[in-house]
Amino acid sequence: MTVSVSLLATAAVLCAVGGILMLTRPLTRILLGAVIAGNGINLLVLAAGGRAGAEPLLYGVPLGRVTDPLPQAIALTAIVITLATTAFLLAMAYRSHQLTGTDEVHDDQEDRRIALRSEVRGERDELRERYRATDEVTAEERTRYREERRRLRARLRADRALQARGRDATGDLWHDVLGADPEDYAAQQDRPDADPGATG
Structure with a gap:
């Protein structure tokens, strides 16, 4: 089987560029x-079929000269x-831009909160062990220990405040992400006591 080196190089470049773009945050770049x-994977599949040959017809063509039709079908x-994936990502990017003004994929707040709590808990345990391991605790060390604990609690409070500001005012995921218009979404954000099911 003869494979074109230029075809393989082009496919490798396309796959590399596509992989780099899919690792970014904007949905348009991911798309x-x-x-x-x-396209790069399609080129690799076509290159796996070998060199070009005759049409894969049933009659009138020698079997040794027929091109393998399986890579073409794949x-x-x-x-x-x-095409279906492109349409889906386009719809996601358009809806995200309607609601938030950007198409970037943000970090999951719950995952970030769990990671932060685990990090703060580890630092607090380490700080407590160092404090208890000291035989004679001076006033300066006790003050530093309290300041460090206060700093860790402040990190958790700041993260909770950030989540509270970023949390949806209505709490209705279907209405805000799938069914609401951008104007209704902005109105609901301005009126937290409004009815979540009302669309204006």
Whole structure:
């Protein structure tokens, strides 16, 4: 089987560029990365079929000269799947831009809160062990210990305040993300006591 080196190099470059774009936060870049990587994978699949040959017809063509039709069928199926993925990501990016003004993928707040609590708990335990391991605690060490504990509690309070500001005012995920218009979303943000089911 003969494989074109230029075809393999092009496919490798496309896959690398697509992978780099998919590791970014904006959904538009993720979309471009998925499309580019999909094209690179299609080239790899076509390159796996070997060199070009005759049409894979049933009659009138010697079997030794027929091109393998399986990579072509797989590439055609991959193109259809890439089209569906592109439409889905476009819809997500458009809706995200409508609601938040940006298409960036943000960190999950709950995961960040759990990680921060684990980090603060570890620092607090280490601080307590160092404090208790001291035989004679001076007033300066006791003051430093209390300041460190106060600093850790302040980190948790600041994170909770940040989450409270970023939390949706309505609490209705279906209404705010899937069903509400941007104007209704802004109105609900300005009126926290409004009815979540009302769309104006």
